[in-house]
Amino acid sequence: MFEGPVQDLIDELGRLPGVGPKSAQRIAFHLLAADPADVSRLQDALQKVKQGVLFCDLCGNVSASERCRYCADARRDPTIVCVVEEPKDVLAVERTREFKGRYHVLGGALDPLAGVGPDGLRIRELLARLGGTGPASDEADISEVIIATDPNTEGEATATYLVRLLRDFPGLSVTRLASGLPMGGDLEFADELTLGRALSGRRAL
Amino acid sequence: MFEGPVQDLIDELGRLPGVGPKSAQRIAFHLLAADPADVSRLQDALQKVKQGVLFCDLCGNVSASERCRYCADARRDPTIVCVVEEPKDVLAVERTREFKGRYHVLGGALDPLAGVGPDGLRIRELLARLGGTGPASDEADISEVIIATDPNTEGEATATYLVRLLRDFPGLSVTRLASGLPMGGDLEFADELTLGRALSGRRAL
Numbered sequence: 001m002f003e004g005p006v007q008d009l010i011d012e013l014g015r016l017p018g019v020g021p022k023s024a025q026r027i028a029f030h031l032l033a034a035d036p037a038d039v040s041r042l043q044d045a046l047q048k049v050k051q052g053v054l055f056c057d058l059c060g061n062v063s064a065s066e067r068c069r070y071c072a073d074a075r076r077d078p079t080i081v082c083v084v085e086e087p088k089d090v091l092a093v094e095r096t097r098e099f100k101g102r103y104h105v106l107g108g109a110l111d112p113l114a115g116v117g118p119d120g121l122r123i124r125e126l127l128a129r130l131g132g133t134g135p136a137s138d139e140a141d142i143s144e145v146i147i148a149t150d151p152n153t154e155g156e157a158t159a160t161y162l163v164r165l166l167r168d169f170p171g172l173s174v175t176r177l178a179s180g181l182p183m184g185g186d187l188e189f190a191d192e193l194t195l196g197r198a199l200s201g202r203r204a205l
Numbered sequence: 206m207f208e209g210p211v212q213d214l215i216d217e218l219g220r221l222p223g224v225g226p227k228s229a230q231r232i233a234f235h236l237l238a239a240d241p242a243d244v245s246r247l248q249d250a251l252q253k254v255k256q257g258v259l260f261c262d263l264c265g266n267v268s269a270s271e272r273c274r275y276c277a278d279a280r281r282d283p284t285i286v287c288v289v290e291e292p293k294d295v296l297a298v299e300r301t302r303e304f305k306g307r308y309h310v311l312g313g314a315l316d317p318l319a320g321v322g323p324d325g326l327r328i329r330e331l332l333a334r335l336g337g338t339g340p341a342s343d344e345a346d347i348s349e350v351i352i353a354t355d356p357n358t359e360g361e362a363t364a365t366y367l368v369r370l371l372r373d374f375p376g377l378s379v380t381r382l383a384s385g386l387p388m389g390g391d392l393e394f395a396d397e398l399t400l401g402r403a404l405s406g407r408r409a410l
Binding site: 001002003004005006008009011012013015016017018019023025026027028029030031032036038039040041042043044045046047048049050053054062063064065068069086087088091 | 206207208209210211213214216217218220221222223224228230231232233234235236237241243244245246247248249250251252253254255258259267268269270273274291292293296
């Protein structure tokens with residue numbers, strides 16, 4: 001244990017996710033020796049995030065203004081909506097450069113053990129968009145919802161729940177990301193669940 | 206790339222040592238969802254460290270007051286001084302519970318390539334303590350200096366430099382931490398430098 005403000009900073013840094021005691025110590029001594037202007041920039045960034053970050057009123061992604069850059073982009077197709085759990089999943093889909101529609105960020109996945117039920121996710125907002133009562137006027141004709149929640153227990157449960165809700169919308173196509181072998185992988189080392197999914201999802205060539 | 210304040214925070218966090226882009230993103234979203242009181246505590250800790258941390262005027266360790274807890278402790282032997290590079294090395298020596306003397310924190314090691322020469326370290330302060338002109342009145346009779354710089358190139362160079370300076374103090378015993386095989390290790394896997402040091406430093410049983 002160090003004394004005084006240095007130990008306080010180490011303690012606070014150590015509370016952050018993925019920062020162990022050694023990293024916290026290293027970061028604290030880095031900041032101690034750093035240019036005060038660098039520390040000020042970090043403080044300002046914290047202050048701005050604490051004061052509140054804007055979320056897109058349509059998709060729920062983090063945003064610099066009322067509407068995020070994807071929802072505000074007139075070149076994107078407003079009739080296809082990709083449903084993801086978190087803002088970072090939007091980035092992951094964007095990196096593929098394969099998707100040119102809009103997003104809907106749920107803010108997590110159903111997780112009863114952690115107390116996250118349907119009301120804790122942005123599902124009501126999704127239904128409003130599909131029903132034509134969402135905040136955007138050009139979304140009356142959404143034709144496809146791609147459910148891109150994570151391929152784990154919570155994500156699969158959320159997908160199943162959404163599919164059941166979205167069946168009620170006539171003419172709406174609901175799809176799910178394919179599960180299967182990761183590209184560049186090795187069949188021998190695939191876990192049985194993934195290999196089973198790859199088998200049941202096999203495609204005609 | 207996210208938009209607005211979230212990305213600014215991710216950028217600032219990513220500049221910290223040992224925090225990669227993924228960790229920075231994870232920490233930023235953690236802080237975004239965290240209790241504002243938690244964020245405030247981190248901000249306060251940063252502010253206090255930026256405003257300046259006290260260093261012990263005797264040993265140079267980080268301190269809550271003018272004199273650190275080790276130098277202020279009357280039960281510790283003022284005649285033995287352990288010279289280390291950084292405050293975290295003081296903690297490492299303390300954890301052994303083997304040392305009951307005082308410390309001297311150099312603030313680094315000689316590293317000409319990085320522009321750290323003798324004037325960049327607290328060597329003058331060490332000489333003052335040994336010469337009886339340091340800030341503590343009870344240090345006139347320092348009998349031993351243990352050089353506990355790191356066992357790497359810079360630490361060894363610093364130790365060699367200090368030994369040459371400290372030879373001039375009559376009656377002063379200058380020692381260096383033993384190098385050798387780490388306890389619990391395996392002779393087979395020891396690197397040749399370590400094994401060589403262990404051989405040349407062998408002791409009679």
